[in-house]
Amino acid sequence: MEKKKYERKTLQTQNDIKEALIFLMEEKNFNTITIRDITNCARINRGTFYLHYLDKYDLLEKCEQEILEHLDERYNEILTPNLKQFLISDTPHPFIVDIFTYFQENAPFLKAVLGPNGDPSFEEKVRRLIIKKMFRNVSNFTNIENLNMPIEMIAHFIVSALIGVVRYWLNTNMQQTPKEIASMLFQIMNKGTLEAMGIKKYILEHNISEEI
């Protein structure tokens, strides 16, 4: 109680700072953003910034940590779902739908931090988190030893593709619902890319010669 006396004001200031950072990151590179830029944008004194954060990297990391912790908490209870839906339909795994939903809720920050002026170490942290969640039980459903490539490689393939689709989706202003985009993602993953592009079908129908 006594420690949280004035926390409303503090939180307001910290929120102003974070919003200023997100606003600035949408148009200029994080490297070129100065503390003064941030405090001007947040309409606070430059000294105030240092009452809350060590430096701009500390600020960025705390913004990122917030996202990562929410993502982590949000999916700790999700159990391994019905596997059949992977195989017989395009119904996406609810874990993936929730990822898109959460990314949609935090679109401005994530668009900035995953964008060309963003922070590649954040993307790596997201990759690691998702791989941890998605692949924790994978050995229950396949013999890893029998595969002719490392399972980690497939994991990186999937997670990079997932984040790539997220980035595409954010950059095209989220024309699809989270469920729709997750369903599209699942179609590509399950059918393979050639089938998803309709190339297999087209070649059969048009009887394309072997050499072109």
Add this chain to the structure above:
Amino acid sequence: MEKKKYERKTLQTQNDIKEALIFLMEEKNFNTITIRDITNCARINRGTFYLHYLDKYDLLEKCEQEILEHLDERYNEILTPNLKQFLISDTPHPFIVDIFTYFQENAPFLKAVLGPNGDPSFEEKVRRLIIKKMFRNVSNFTNIENLNMPIEMIAHFIVSALIGVVRYWLNTNMQQTPKEIASMLFQIMNKGTLEAMGIKKYILEHNISEEI
């Protein structure tokens, strides 16, 4: 002739500077690297740096541009290959093999610039370049209008997955040959991820119940 009199020395200095940048980027964040760090590492005077580059961002961009131009030139003559090999075998597209080969040749720089301390705008440029090359003729092999998702989305899926596999490969010190890793990538793309992970087969063999 008269203009290239002393270019050997100039090129040597510029090369020293670039090598110093790559060396430093392997261990510390680009943002935290100073001009003095670079010139100390390259054993040249700090002022000399400014005879060659505007600032460290100019240096980074010129290093990146070199890679991108080589990538671009290298594949301008590659024709659309036999499409059947996409469908009936795991023989990877020579374009993809060449990407891995070129990335292997420039592993130290690419590992650094695609890594967590790297430059996300470079990855975007690589994505754009590869999409341009890979998808220039795609409408010859499928009816884009009939797809139930945007072809650009599939393009971003594929290219992000490709770069994800490249990153995995670089970070695990390239245990596979370019042809091997490209072949693995193609297996995942063509079979789909579930089949590549052996999950379809496992579930059929073990008769796993619908709910778990």
Add this chain to the structure above:
DNA sequence: TAGAAAATCAACACGATGTTAAATTTTAAA
């Protein structure tokens, strides 16, 4: 409304930046 917490303000030392002019070293051609 009084007291405590938070934010502001002004001033400071510090270090990296980018520029300059003069001196020095390196290079390649005569």
Add this chain to the structure above:
DNA sequence: TTTAAAATTTAACATCGTGTTGATTTTCTA
């Protein structure tokens, strides 16, 4: 080997962002 041009070095400079400090003002809430 000499020599003139080119490249680099050196030292000095103003500028800017950083992070800190102590005194002051504003804001909140009890």
